[in-house]
Amino acid sequence: MIRLENVHKAFGDNRVLRGVNLHIPKGESMVIIGGSGTGKSIALKSVLGLVTPDSGTILVDGKDARSGDKDAFLARFGMLFQGGALFDSLPVWQNVAFRLMRGSLKRPAEEARAIAVEKLRRVGLKPDVADRFPAELSGGMQKRVGLARAIAAEPEIIFFDEPTTGLDPIMSGVINDLIREIVVEMGATAMTITHDMSSVRAIADKVAMLHDGVIQWTGPVADLDNSGDPYVAQFISGSADGPIEAVR
Amino acid sequence: MSRVLTPIAVLGALTLSALAALGRLAIFTGQTFAHMIRPPFYLKEFGAALMNVGYFSLPVIGLTTLFTGGALALQIYAGGARFSAEAVVPQIVAIGIVRELGPVMVGLMIAARVTSSIAAEIATMKVTEQIDALVTLSTHPMKYLTVPRVLAGIIVVPALVAVGNIIGIMGGWAVAVGTLDFNSATYLQNTADFLETSDIMTSLAKGAVNGGIATLMGCYYGMNSGRGAMGVGKATKGSVEAAAVLILAANFILTGIFFTS
Ligand SMILES: Nc1ncnc2c1ncn2[C@@H]1O[C@H](COP(=O)(O)OP(=O)(O)O)[C@@H](O)[C@H]1O
Ligand SMILES: [Mg+2]
Numbered sequence: 074m075i076r077l078e079n080v081h082k083a084f085g086d087n088r089v090l091r092g093v094n095l096h097i098p099k100g101e102s103m104v105i106i107g108g109s110g111t112g113k114s115i116a117l118k119s120v121l122g123l124v125t126p127d128s129g130t131i132l133v134d135g136k137d138a139r140s141g142d143k144d145a146f147l148a149r150f151g152m153l154f155q156g157g158a159l160f161d162s163l164p165v166w167q168n169v170a171f172r173l174m175r176g177s178l179k180r181p182a183e184e185a186r187a188i189a190v191e192k193l194r195r196v197g198l199k200p201d202v203a204d205r206f207p208a209e210l211s212g213g214m215q216k217r218v219g220l221a222r223a224i225a226a227e228p229e230i231i232f233f234d235e236p237t238t239g240l241d242p243i244m245s246g247v248i249n250d251l252i253r254e255i256v257v258e259m260g261a262t263a264m265t266i267t268h269d270m271s272s273v274r275a276i277a278d279k280v281a282m283l284h285d286g287v288i289q290w291t292g293p294v295a296d297l298d299n300s301g302d303p304y305v306a307q308f309i310s311g312s313a314d315g316p317i318e319a320v321r
Numbered sequence: 322m323s324r325v326l327t328p329i330a331v332l333g334a335l336t337l338s339a340l341a342a343l344g345r346l347a348i349f350t351g352q353t354f355a356h357m358i359r360p361p362f363y364l365k366e367f368g369a370a371l372m373n374v375g376y377f378s379l380p381v382i383g384l385t386t387l388f389t390g391g392a393l394a395l396q397i398y399a400g401g402a403r404f405s406a407e408a409v410v411p412q413i414v415a416i417g418i419v420r421e422l423g424p425v426m427v428g429l430m431i432a433a434r435v436t437s438s439i440a441a442e443i444a445t446m447k448v449t450e451q452i453d454a455l456v457t458l459s460t461h462p463m464k465y466l467t468v469p470r471v472l473a474g475i476i477v478v479p480a481l482v483a484v485g486n487i488i489g490i491m492g493g494w495a496v497a498v499g500t501l502d503f504n505s506a507t508y509l510q511n512t513a514d515f516l517e518t519s520d521i522m523t524s525l526a527k528g529a530v531n532g533g534i535a536t537l538m539g540c541y542y543g544m545n546s547g548r549g550a551m552g553v554g555k556a557t558k559g560s561v562e563a564a565a566v567l568i569l570a571a572n573f574i575l576t577g578i579f580f581t582s
Contacts, residue, residue, distance in 0.1 A: 123453045144459045152457045158450035172458045175361065222458075 074099040074262050075120060075230070080129035082115055089115050090126070091286030097279075102256045102263040104273050104294075106308060107283035108317060113266040114155055116283065117232045120264075121150060133230075148177065151228035155235050155266075157215040159207035165218050166203035169193060172226045192221040197247050213240045220248065224255055231255065233265040237272050249275035270309055273297070282308060284317060349541050353471055356464050366469035374435050374470070374536065375477035379484065381434060385426050386418070386485040390492025393417055398501050410503065411511040414493035419516060419524045420580070423486040425572050428531030431478060432564035436539040439470055440560035443543025444553040452544070467540040471533060478532025479525040486524060523579045530575065531568045538564035 075097040082090040089112035097103045105113050118124040120131055122139060131138040138146065159168050169189035172178055190200050196217040207215055216239060223231055233252060237245040249272050256263045256276075265276055273280060274294060281291040282305050290302040297309060307315030393414050401407045443466055446452050455462045490512060497503035542560035546552045 118453065121457055123456060147457055147459045150457060152454070154450045154454055156449055158454040160446075160451055160454070171460075175363075176459050 074134060075264070076130075076132040076135075077116070077120070078130045078132070080116070080119060080131065081127045082112070082119060082124060083127060088286060090119070090129075093129070093283070093286070093288055095281055095288055095291065097262060097264060099262055100256070100260050102253070102265065102276055102278045104265045104267060104277035104280050105283055106267065106273060106280060106305075108308075109268070111283050112286060113283055114234055117152070117234060117264060117266065121147070121152065121232070144177070148172075148226070149229045151223035151226065151231040153216075153219045153223040153231075153233045153236055155238070157207070157212075157219040159215055159218055159222070161207045164204050164206055165193070165210070166190065168207065168218060169203075169221045169225050171222060178226055188225060189221070192225050193218070195224075195251060196221045197244060213244060216240060217244070217248070220251070227259060228261065230262045231264075233263065233267075235266055235268070237267060237269050242271075245269065245272065246275075252276050280305075345545075346541060349544075350537060352463060353467050353537065353540070356461065356468050357472060361464065363465050363469055366465060367473060370469045370473035370536075371477055373438070374431065374473045374532070375481060378431060378434055378481060381430050382427055382481050382485045383488050385430055386423060386489035387492040389422055389426055390414060390418055390489035390494075391496040393422065393489075394493035394496040394501070398497070407501075410493065410497050410501070411508045412515040414497075415490055415512045415516050416520065418489035418493070419486050419520050421572070421576070423489055424482050424524055424527035424531055425569065426489075427478065427482045427485045427528060428535060428568040428572070429565060431474070431481070431532065431535040432538075432561055432568060435474070436535045436560050436564040437557050439536060439539025440543040440546075440557045441553060443540060444546030444556040447544065447546045448548060448550075448553055462544070467537075467544070470540055471536045474532035474536030475529050476532075478535070479528035481532075482524055482528030483521075486521075519579075523575070526579075527572060527575050530571050534567045534571060535564045538567065 075095075077093050077095045080090050080093040081088075093112075093116055095103075095116075105116065107113050115124055119126045120133070120138060122143070125139075133146070133149075159165075160171070163171070166186050166189040167174065169192055170185035173180055173185040173188060174182070186203070190203055193200065193202060198214065198217055198221070202210070202214065202218070207218065210218065216236065220233070220236060223233070236248050236252060240248060252263065252265065253276055255261055263276070265272070267273060267276070274297075277294040279291060280294050280297055282289045282302070284304050289304045290300055292300060297305065300306065303316045307317050313319045394410055397410050397413045397417075398407050401409055401413075443452075446466075452462050452466075455465060494503075494505070494508050494512075497508055498505045538560045542556040542563065546556035
């Protein structure tokens with residue numbers, strides 16, 4: 074369903090992506106692992122068109138992601154940003170219901186609000202959070218509001234950029250289960266970035282390891298522990314010794 | 322490269338980068354106006370921008386124009402006294418405020434107050450990925466952020482200029498009547514008789530241009546902000562500098578167009 078072919082992206086002389094190839098079939102949950110600063114977020118953003126790759130192709134359903142109607146294209150996606158990216162001028166519920174209050178998916182305000190409150194409940198937030206402003210919430214709560222916003226319009230394809238970073242272990246567990254549930258229940262195609270190995274095991278059908286601008290290894294989550302790939306082995310053991318330099 | 326040519330090369334590079342910046346700004350301006358006439362329109366954002374640019378700017382505009390008018394009256398009186406022309410205070414205050422100082426003071430105050438806040442807000446949104454989030458939620462950042470603010474600037478700043486003109490003239494009047502022994506009724510009569518409709522219209526036109534410049538610069542620098550807190554700081558500083566310079570330049574050009582014939 075989503076296919077990246079030989080995608081390159083550089084910022085000045087910082088060559089971030091150097092030929093990324095990745096395929097995510099429909100309804101599958103792909104988890105991308107890799108050290109911080111290796112370009113995982115940039116890879117997600119290139120699919121959405123937020124970042125324009127220098128070369129390479131990105132196909133969604135076999136069609137070039139940059140061709141065709143941009144609104145219709147983006148309406149199929151939900152995205153949780155690494156920092157939450159909540160609009161701080163709007164109360165929480167309007168953040169969650171943003172897409173439901175304007176454009177082609179517009180519906181009455183009470184209905185949008187009811188959906189927002191329901192989505193907030195699903196990410197473990199009480200209804201009284203709905204009327205607070207993002208700046209009044211803790212980082213972990215903001216993350217969960219971002220997650221609620223990503224799933225509010227029940228998209229076909231969902232991207233999660235570090236969904237559990239900054240959450241306590243229990244809340245991480247809740248979010249992992251939720252992501253799994255969304256993929257199974259809604260049949261959504263998911264692409265998740267995480268450093269959290271418990272998330273990887275809870276969420277992933279397949280895992281891809283990004284390092285040095287390319288996908289070093291990809292395979293089913295069951296093969297993760299005996300991948301035979303030195304990069305993956307070092308990453309999941311969290312060892313300072315191995316092919317991945319600790320100083321980068 | 323030979324040492325003789327280096328300064329010329331630097332000059333050339335500077336010229337090219339200035340032209341490129343001007344080009345980007347022109348494209349941004351063109352896009353803003355193109356989006357202005359095409360739906361969807363975000364009325365709530367427009368309303369909020371009207372309040373922020375217009376209503377909340379009234380105190381600072383009232384105070385700055387009041388003191389400017391007062392100082393102007395004192396100066397004209399003192400200067401006029403050198404050739405026994407003290408009596409022209411009401412006329413010169415009126416023309417000075419309405420034709421030049423009103424629009425310029427209001428423009429600069431809007432640059433200080435509104436341009437900076439727009440740039441800082443949008444730059445922070447950029448840095449915290451809120452602009453990216455808008456795009457993924459199928460909302461065009463230019464329509465949602467830029468158009469409401471620029472439209473509000475063009476519409477509401479002329480009204481601010483009108484208010485500023487009146488308060489500036491009243492500042493001159495208060496000083497003239499209070500300390501320079503002018504007759505109140507005569508002062509106001511002279512002011513009203515002297516001003517022409519064209520003076521007021523050009524004043525308001527300058528206001529619209531200044532409002533457009535101030536809000537556009539805030540949006541442009543915010544949208545093109547670099548990363549991190551330093552990026553936001555640079556965007557804010559750059560926006561106010563650019564707005565102030567362009568407002569004064571535009572004022573000079575418009576004065577040339579309107580008043581030399
Ligand atoms: N807008 C940008 N301008 C310049 N460099 C960027 C930009 N966005 C990301 N980078 C750089 O690209 C690299 C990868 O970033 P990112 O994809 O955010 O990493 P991560 O794998 O941690 O998500 C980093 O070195 C970062 O500094
Ligand atoms: Mg990242």
